[in-house]
Amino acid sequence: MKPAPFDYLRPATVADALAALAAGGDDARVIAGGQSLMPMLNMRLVQPRLLIDLGGLSELGTLRAEDGWLTVGAAVTQAQALARPGLTDEVPLLAAALPWVGHVQTRNRGTLCGSVAHADPSAEVPLCLVATGGEVVLRNAGRRRTVAAADFFLGPLTTARAADEIVESLRFPLAAPGSGHAFREMSMRHGDFAIVACAATATAERIGLAVGGVADRPTARSWPLAPGGALPPDLDAHLNAFAWELGGDDDQHASARYRRELVRRIGRTVLEEALSCRS
Amino acid sequence: MPVLNPRALNPRAPNPRALNADTRHTVTITLNGRPRSGQAHPRLLLSDFLRHELGAHGTRVGCEHGVCGACTVRLDGIAVRACLTLAVQADGRRVDTVEGLAEANQGRMTALQEAFRRHHALQCGFCTAGILMSLSDWLERTPNPTDEELRDMLSGHLCRCTGYAGIVRAVMDVTGQAIPSGESAHV
């Protein structure tokens, strides 16, 4: 449970970090909070030759609501985001989900961007990013590009990020007036990885459900509301079809059948909650 | 036969400004208010640096992947996992460990530690240092926690002895709150 040897670089600027990452290629990894990467280093599941620490870079500390987006920089911890007074109005889904990320002690160091870069299929922050229609801002030494969350996650621990890029920031759309949101998950113990996590959004016309922990990446669907703004009458059939489409497997934590049942039940609960809390 | 340097297999030149993996580097922290220095390879965990390099054995090591909480220390005041922090990342920063609690209290146990003793909040004590360091940070920001908030925070620590009831009682006592009635007969 000790990491394999690596060189360690604390760059002075983001440009320094990106140059080192470009030169290091596949042998280099970036670390910010390290709450996903350090366990993988300790278990030697990853053995980089060079570790580049973004943690101290104030350039990456952005946490700002502007022009309809909440921007979260790579050095912003989950605890910092949770402590932001406006978060419940700006991105209420994220405010509801962050307390489920790990524990107080890991949220103190873990970053939102790190969780997205790590791309665990059951993680809450990637799920919220997909559910809200957010974006990932990637940057390498030469350019910056923005990828929609729905296109970013490609599978377990696999994303559209190239080896020479860092996740520079996340962009969450600010909640529209009159929208509703709800989050729930089932795990064996609080703070464990979710067996199933459900994030719901509701507007005047549609409801959306994003599910984590079942498919190989967070996955979202949306349905039109019935006339008068009620839940669609055939919602149970939609949820059942969605639960099967997600294609969960049996594993040591839960059976595929149990996961489908959780999607149907928790899915309905969060959709009802999101609809009823529309402001 | 020449000894093969593994780096020779990789044509990429090491970054000249990085701390070299094979060299020990001086790391200086302010440990419980006093500057302390030791030597660390980049891969050395803060938990091992504290224990093996500085001889501060109060911090325990359990799982080494962030799950059990035994290694929790305060880094610049904030409770974090020492096993998920590199010693080189702590360089120049303040680290507070369980030894510092009594040291900062004229050598006597703090009110929190006394409450742990009174309420049997520990048995073997392996988890205790981590829990005390979490609480010493968290109670500063959450001085009157509810039972639910406290249990949520304690979910970041595994205790195999106490069943947590004594820990909850100790914290409720030291924060001047009513002890949950169902709990008091539990010892």
Ligand code: FES
């Ligand atoms: S040893 Fe660090 S959390 Fe278990």
Ligand code: FES
């Ligand atoms: S007192 Fe033994 S593990 Fe907590």
